[in-house]
Amino acid sequence: MVAPLIVALDVDSAQRAVDLAAELEPHVAGFKVGLGLLARVGPGLIERVAAAGKPVFVDVKLHDIPVQVQRAATEYGRHGARWITAHASGGAAMLGAAVEGLASTSPDGGVLAVTVLTSLDDAAIEAVGIEPPVGDLVASMAAVADRTGCEGAVCSTHEISMVRAVAPRLISVVPGIRPQPSDDDQARTATPDEATMAGADYLVVGRPITGAADPAAAAAAIAR
Ligand code: C5P
Numbered sequence: 001m002v003a004p005l006i007v008a009l010d011v012d013s014a015q016r017a018v019d020l021a022a023e024l025e026p027h028v029a030g031f032k033v034g035l036g037l038l039a040r041v042g043p044g045l046i047e048r049v050a051a052a053g054k055p056v057f058v059d060v061k062l063h064d065i066p067v068q069v070q071r072a073a074t075e076y077g078r079h080g081a082r083w084i085t086a087h088a089s090g091g092a093a094m095l096g097a098a099v100e101g102l103a104s105t106s107p108d109g110g111v112l113a114v115t116v117l118t119s120l121d122d123a124a125i126e127a128v129g130i131e132p133p134v135g136d137l138v139a140s141m142a143a144v145a146d147r148t149g150c151e152g153a154v155c156s157t158h159e160i161s162m163v164r165a166v167a168p169r170l171i172s173v174v175p176g177i178r179p180q181p182s183d184d185d186q187a188r189t190a191t192p193d194e195a196t197m198a199g200a201d202y203l204v205v206g207r208p209i210t211g212a213a214d215p216a217a218a219a220a221a222i223a224r
Contacts, residue, residue, distance in 0.1 A: 002192040004029030005223055006057055006173070008206030014041040014048060020215060021052035027219040030082065032057040032204060046079040055082035057173075057204075061114055063087040066097035073101030077109050083173075085154060088113040088141035095148040110151025115141040115163075118156045118176035121187045134188070135162050142167045152201065157190030160198045175204035179222055192222050 005028045009017040014037070021031050031049050033056060038045060043058075050056045058081040062069045069086060076084050086098040095113055102109040115138040116125065122132035130137060138159040143166045145153050152171035153163045160172045178189045184207070195203050205222060212218035 002196040002223060003174075003200045003203050005209075005219060006030040006032050006202050006204045007209050007219065008032040008034060008059070008175070008204055009049065009210065010034055010036055010206050011210055012037075012040075014045050017045065018048050018052070020210065021049050021054070023216050024209070024219050025052045025054055027216060027223050028054065029202065030055040030057055032059050032206075034059045035061065043076065043079045046076070046081055050080045056080060057083040057085075057112075059085050061085045061087055062094075062098055063090045064094070066093045069094050070097035070101035073098045073111070074105050077102045077105030081106055081109055083110050083112050083151070085112050085114050086150075088115050088145055088153070092144050092148050095145060095150055099149040111149075112152045112154050112171075112173050113141060113145035113148075113150045115145075115153050115155045115159065118188045119185050124187070135159050138162055139166050142170060146170055154204075156188035157195040157198045157200065158188055160195075160200055164199060171201040172199060173202045173204060174198075174200040175206075177203045177205045177208065177222075179208055 007028050011017050058076045098111045116134050126132050138155050139162040142153045142163040146167035152173050154173045156176045174195045176186045176189045209215050209218045
């Protein structure tokens, strides 16, 4: 068995997301809705996906001044978000504001701090003036996420042990999962087994499931 799956419903319509959620529900632990589809159909999507009966991870990757982030987190909680994401690089006050906002409307909700996007590698962070390696940056960010009351960190498989070392309380939510090698936009990838062995609490999987000819069969195969 691999760690529980959260399926990223990065599809083109609310109806497709709702249909996929109903089809995949027996195989997965939760669903993630992201920026593309939320921008297209609005936050009412969260309630519609939640109707499938699994927690909804609202991956909005908030990053603004604390007051704005608090307001946004409050509203996503009102829509039923079980988890929301905020960029750890927004700093401690911003993460704390996200935690406070979400808690005000979603008592069981938790903030997941996005550390370094799995689409970035050492060269990409160096190009924007941040000193590599990615792992050191993830560790500092996890420490901030921990002391601001976040529930977890979003990181790649390669940094799970670093998150655990600095912040054992945080859950690790891990995207960049590729059952087979691929050459898409993800840079720091791993197989479901590798991520599970590394200690991931949840695997976030999108295209390997949503792009499969039979998404339910693909989810069941990964889950096994
Ligand atoms: O299709 P794929 O499996 O690459 O989907 C991964 C999902 O995880 C996407 O919805 C993406 O937005 C999200 N994600 C990520 N890397 C992060 C945080 C979230 O790929 N660091």
